Amino acid sequence: MNIIDNLLRDGDNLYDQWNLTDIPFAESAEKLDRLAQVFTGREAELSQVVNLLRSRDAKSILVYGWIGIGKTAFVRLLLEGLKRNLGDRVLTARIKLEANTDLSTAALIALAREMPNDEWAQYQLNRMGLRSSLPLRSRKTTAGGKLIFEGTVEESTVAPEAPQFPTLSFEDLLDRALQKHERVIIAIDDLDKQDPARARQLLLNAQGLLKGRAWFLLTGHPRGITHDYLISDRGLFDLSLKLEPLDPDTSYAMLVK
Ligand SMILES: Nc1ncnc2c1ncn2[C@@H]1O[C@H](COP(=O)(O)OP(=O)(O)O)[C@@H](O)[C@H]1O
Ligand SMILES: [Mg+2]
Incomplete structure (x- = not known):
């Protein structure tokens, strides 16, 4: 049992909202991975996110702070x-934002990778020249009973093709994901690797996406935007969390772990 499990467990209200009758906790320490064992502090920030999760409506959260401050660890x-x-x-998905990728395409890739048994998701990945998690031989893809794709696929022969309407492709895939899962939560990491003007433009272009039916967790230090309306109360994000350096006691506890 660690901090995030405790926070999620204590949120009894949270589980009412989610209609949970029985909660599959990982009680034994062996089931915890290394991150959960070594992660230290950030309780106030974690509980702010857990509080937001009480909402039924999807929200968007920005986690920002300097490189190395612990954004990726926090989101993971x-x-x-x-x-x-x-x-x-x-359904949870996480992706690092690559250069020249818009947020919808990143979200589409992240989600598709978490849907290995969804033929359409795998077809989307394949079109983009990305490895599908299904065996490549004798795959069939049908849409409305109509066969749209059949046979052996050699990845090298499939021309990488960025989706023409990434937001629409993402919405279609999200529909499919929401048939099987109550919530879809997508983390897009490393907005800070883009230059500030580009990060800002990416966020402006993603307004519809961020206000949509999936939950988003974005991380970065998009310098140009951190103090303006994009992250203010009426801005793009329902919550923006700044990660500060850990205090000396917490740092010490972390080193001990
Ligand atoms: N709260 C924490 N407790 C323990 N280790 C942490 C914590 N936050 C970060 N770390 C460790 O510090 C290093 C840098 O963190 P990382 O999440 O990669 O930073 P960022 O994504 O902000 O650049 C990683 O090795 C990570 O595991
Ligand atoms: Mg990181």
């Missing part, structure tokens, strides 16, 4: 904790 701990405590009720 949250996603892994949610998965461990809520199982298939939630």
